[in-house]
Amino acid sequence: MSMDSDNLNLVDDLNTQEFTINMGPYHPSTHGVFRAVLTLDGEVIVKEENVLGYLHRGMDKIAETRTYSQFVPYTARLDYLASALNNMGYVQTVEKLMGIEVPERAEYLRVIIAELQRIASHYLMLGSTTNDVNAVTGFLYYMHDREKVLDLLEMVTGARLTSNYMRIGGVIDDLPEEFFPKVKEFLAYLPGRLEMMETLILGNEIFQERMKNVGVITAQMALDYGVTGPNLRAAGVRFDLRKVAPYSAYGKIDFEVPVLKNGDAFDRYQIRLMEIKQSLRIIEQAVQQLPEGPIMAKVPKLIKPPAGEVFHKMEGARGILGFHLVSDGGPKPYRLHIHGPSFVNIGIMPAIAPGMLLQDFLAAFATIDVDMGEVDR
Amino acid sequence: MDSNNNITSIWDFFQNPIIMNLLIGVVYFAAIAAFITVLVIILMWMDRRVAAFFQERLGPIKYGPQGLLQPVFDAVKMVSKGNITPRNVDKLVYNLAPMLIFMTTLLVYAALPYGKNLTVVNLNVGVLYLIAISSTATIAILMGGWGSNNKYSLIGGMRTVAMIISYEIPFAFSLLGIIMLTGSMNMTDIINAQKNVWFVFLQPLAFVVFMITAMAELNKSPFDLPEAESELVAGFITEYAGMKFGLVYLAEYANMFSMAAIAVTLFFGGWQGPLLPSWLWFLIKTLLMVFFIMWIRWTLPRIRIDKMMKLNWKVLIPLSILNIFLTGIGIKLYQYFTGMGGV
């Protein structure tokens, strides 16, 4: 920006200049420690570059130094907003490798906890996105409801955020007696609140203006960039591992996979609300159908899977959560690679960012819903 | 020199009209400053409590009755904080900006009619003065944004300029209808003209435009782009700390009150009201207006900058011009039917 006053009278010399801005790692809207290096032309983004790794803890390496069961609590720290889902993915991977048959009741309990966790995770995404467009009140309404989910989770797992409920071979604790009336109350309470939030946020014209046609991810793009989960379904691809390749008790439960078609920020926001409703349905059925029986399969104290290799994928809160586990027959994993959906999803940001306004970038980023714990691992 | 003579000379000195005016000015200034300080404490408390209530929370309740002393503690904290000036800032501009921002706020208070015969300066061009003063803050905000040597601040400052300058136009136009109705720019005249019917009923369109632009002038959500927390960290106040930040903060709340007071004066009959003293009516109405501003603020998300510009140039300005036309036609029709002569 030339401040040379002699030349200011010439219109030709009033040229503009691109400038770079570091958004993050400490920024209110980067949801953790993500850094986006934005090249801006005024308020329009010309180029975007992701800088990751501020939360890199080396989970893959940690796994190689822990026994199979010891690593379960660490998976909760991957995507700390959906810890039970990560636990589930990991224990299922080990079970798949060892060929352990999990008791049916345990499968149902897992489904209940996983869906509660999914609701909690989606709620946080909805809340933080709402906060990013500065509807602070909406954010707090979401947080209040999320609190109720966390109370339920705490009642069962003992932890609000990073639970270690699922173990290799089953779950550690049965549902407490007081859980059933509470969950019934919760299932009756939430739909009304969801409707209220839909009117307050989705119905708001300013919100629609902010979100519609912003950060569009088409189905082709999503597949190309490996974007999965609600983001893929918002782009119009009906792909949900719970339905396509049912694991755990999902095959016995009736639910729908919501799909929208535009793939913009608004659809990505809306699809979470729709998925929460389906999760409520799943929980309701799972609690009703809950079979009697043991909650833990017979598993040796020291888990030593046979030498071999397994890849297990499940529907996490943010997309396909994959675990590629290589065992050498010892008590510790030889190699564990975690395919975090957020890590892949965030890779699409440089492709969709150019041409956006600064504010659009936040809306698009928030609705892709990445969790830096999972990105950096 | 004997002492008697000396006293007389001092008395004479004070008799001098220039000095007299100056002294009265100082007293007025002190009164307004004290009023603003007390007001801001109440407004801060109110803002936090109202925001909390909208969000199903209670807000500050621990200190003082209903948490009323909380802003005092906040203020003490703010004053006792270190006066940090970051390296590589444009020191003069950086330090001057908060003062100027507060200054413009203070100037608005001079022309507000607080009650019957209770105005600091009863200006003939009161409305014009308000419009003029409230837009000067733009320069101060740009100074803060530029002087901070921070890109977020700069974007915040530039947004302010773009926003306030363009929103000045519908803001001024929306008030023209009232000036046409009363034929005066004097605030007291405008209030007196609302004896029978408030202008909000005569000028509903103008009121809507006024409220939207007033929110923009205040930098309040949905138009809080200059200090957009989730995008620009804190916009032009990112680099300010301690009392400099406090001044900006103070100005923000004071602005909210003055803007509400202007709205009340121009559209809701000012201090007019039955039974209660006039200043109390003014306060009640203004605080209700402040509540309304907070209500909007805590409900709506932030608008996008290009949409905001579009709203201004494509909706608000045509609407405000339409309002002027309608007012003109209305006046002419009124004159035609009542048989009164021209203005």
Added chain:
Amino acid sequence: MDNISVLIEKLNPSFDNALKLSDDGQAIYVPAECIVKLMDMLKNQYEYVMLADLSAVEYEDRYEVVYHVMKLTDAQDIRIKVALPLDAPTVPSIVDVWKAANVQEREAFDLMGIRFSGHPDLRRILCPDDFNGHPLRKSFNMKTVSRF
């Protein structure tokens, strides 16, 4: 995974019988130079439209880059492996086939030290730029710290 040998039979003519079934019968071994062509065929002719995972494993005598590609219709995945020598682990990048490979290849490069030739921007992604070594290699030892 049972159809994997069928798949190899179908694919092998285009690769001069270079594809091999692994010992456990669950993976396809591909020579490094064929990987891009194979991925392209799988994506465009065999409906494996999504790259589900890309990881790298270090063994005593080799590195293996392990790809999992997935069908959308039934979520079936197949495992494709490229064995690489320990001294110069280089494999052609599949970014041209799947953009999703971009970040995942960078991760494999960063943590395991596999080089992906033809990658547009092969830099460290999780570790700092001035980091020495590749943490997931078995030779990279972690310090043990006492918690007390």
Added chain:
Amino acid sequence: MIGTGILKGMGITLKRFFSKKITQDYPDVMPVITPRSHGSLDFDAEKCITCGICANECPNSCIKLDTFKNEQGKKVLEKYSINLGYCLFCGLCVNACPKGALSFKTDFELACFSREGAIYTWKGKEPRPEETPAQPGDAKTAAGE
């Protein structure tokens, strides 16, 4: 019509304005915590048999047992320490303990001023016979001992 969404939203917030508030008066009124909550770890020295399974099982090695041989030549616990600053609250130790000496309690107020303050220690059943110098008193001794 444009604006109805905004008006509806404002109606909702106004309704919430008069609704019941959910604020918990936390330090004055303690919240009700479910009995399963992993607040902090509790140790019962009476039940401990000094097997060390908990320390082995701990993923983050934040459990330490100081033991000695008593006159009968039996391994006896002298001091049991958990560094809650590194604890994952996963409960593997609680599940692993064969005698149920470890348990979770709901006491969650663990804030402390130093890293040493996060180390919780419990004394064993019998003291070490030869008087060794006492451990630094900085470490917090948990209630119940």
